Amino acid sequence: MLRIGIPRGLLYYQYYPLWSTFFQEMGMEVVTSNPTSKAIMAAGSARMVAETCLPVKVYCGHVIELVGKCDYLFIPAIRSIQKNVYNCSKFLGLPDLIKAVVPKCPPIIDVDIDVSKGKVSLHPSSYEIGRWIKPRPKREKEAAKLAWESHLAYIKAMESEMVSPLEYLSGQKPSLASQGNEHFTVALIGHPYNIYDEFITHRIIHRLNTLGARVVLPEMAGRDLLAAGVVKVVGRPYWTYEDEIVGAGGHYLDADVDGVVAIVSFGCGPDSTMIDVVQRYARRPGARPLLTLTIDEHTGEAGMVTRLEAFLDMVARKARRRSA
Numbered sequence: 029m030l031r032i033g034i035p036r037g038l039l040y041y042q043y044y045p046l047w048s049t050f051f052q053e054m055g056m057e058v059v060t061s062n063p064t065s066k067a068i069m070a071a072g073s074a075r076m077v078a079e080t081c082l083p084v085k086v087y088c089g090h091v092i093e094l095v096g097k098c099d100y101l102f103i104p105a106i107r108s109i110q111k112n113v114y115n116c117s118k119f120l121g122l123p124d125l126i127k128a129v130v131p132k133c134p135p136i137i138d139v140d141i142d143v144s145k146g147k148v149s150l151h152p153s154s155y156e157i158g159r160w161i162k163p164r165p166k167r168e169k170e171a172a173k174l175a176w177e178s179h180l181a182y183i184k185a186m187e188s189e190m191v192s193p194l195e196y197l198s199g200q201k202p203s204l205a206s207q208g209n210e211h212f213t214v215a216l217i218g219h220p221y222n223i224y225d226e227f228i229t230h231r232i233i234h235r236l237n238t239l240g241a242r243v244v245l246p247e248m249a250g251r252d253l254l255a256a257g258v259v260k261v262v263g264r265p266y267w268t269y270e271d272e273i274v275g276a277g278g279h280y281l282d283a284d285v286d287g288v289v290a291i292v293s294f295g296c297g298p299d300s301t302m303i304d305v306v307q308r309y310a311r312r313p314g315a316r317p318l319l320t321l322t323i324d325e326h327t328g329e330a331g332m333v334t335r336l337e338a339f340l341d342m343v344a345r346k347a348r349r350r351s352a
């Protein structure tokens with residue numbers, strides 16, 4: 029059976045159900061790397077120039093973990109998934125970047141997803157996968173249909189406020205539903221590959237829960253409110269995945285939450301422009317308090333916890349004042 033490797037990094041957190049269902053339904057085995065560890069991060073960092081953002085270094089570590097364990101790697105080059113909205117250059121060049129830096133890299137299925145050019149969309153029926161592997165056409169069509177259904181079911185589950193992508197993908201028990209013992213609600217915003225990678229963010233969702241916060245996530249707001257958040261803050265989207273920071277910020281800074289924590293990557297051009305507009309939006313009277321945490325491979329657990337504790341102290345004081 030042909031083994032397809034899907035690294036557990038970057039867009040894994042958005043599209044794993046879509047891509048894994050597609051390949052499995054065509055009769056292939058899907059192999060995934062283990063959750064991020066110190067060794068995975070170190071292996072990826074060692075192959076990349078220092079200025080590269082942490083998520084790409086971590087992704088490279090996941091690819092290295094899959095070398096020798098799969099026949100093909102699935103690494104699409106995602107240029108655009110919406111007209112006139114652009115992706116970060118790392119996503120455009122990801123397959124070439126990986127080929128250049130990973131020794132003994134397996135052949136890469138580097139589907140070029142580019143909606144702006146009206147060619148390949150996220151829907152697997154447009155991938156022309158026969159260029160790499162030869163599935164039976166009827167089976168490929170059915171696999172694409174089932175994969176899309178699985179993608180839609182995933183999005184719906186995320187909006188249910190009961191489960192985080194991390195829990196959904198790993199089959200863990202949902203923990204985000206209110207336990208009834210939280211003192212305040214905090215929105216955690218950022219790219220899924222940052223906020224759901226428990227290693228690089230030192231289990232931030234769990235930490236916030238432990239510190240007495242109920243956590244709400246970008247996906248829970250739903251696509252329409254996130255899109256409205258982008259329009260409110262910047263007028264129209266420019267970056268793909270802008271809704272994860274600008275949209276979620278625009279929505280939650282005005283919503284019924286006590287504070288917003290944003291995670292951004294050090295060395296990321298798009299994140300630095302996106303967080304700048306969110307920080308400006310947060311300075312308006314009446315906006316919820318905002319804490320920005322910038323992460324790289326040197327981000328220490330103690331420093332992050334100290335900042336979270338100080339932020340939640342302030343959030344609690346504000347919440348008390350509001351209810352007095």
Ligand code: SF4
Nearest residue numbers: 081116118293296298
């Ligand atoms: S958007 Fe930023 S963090 Fe994400 S891959 Fe691009 S440079 Fe890295």
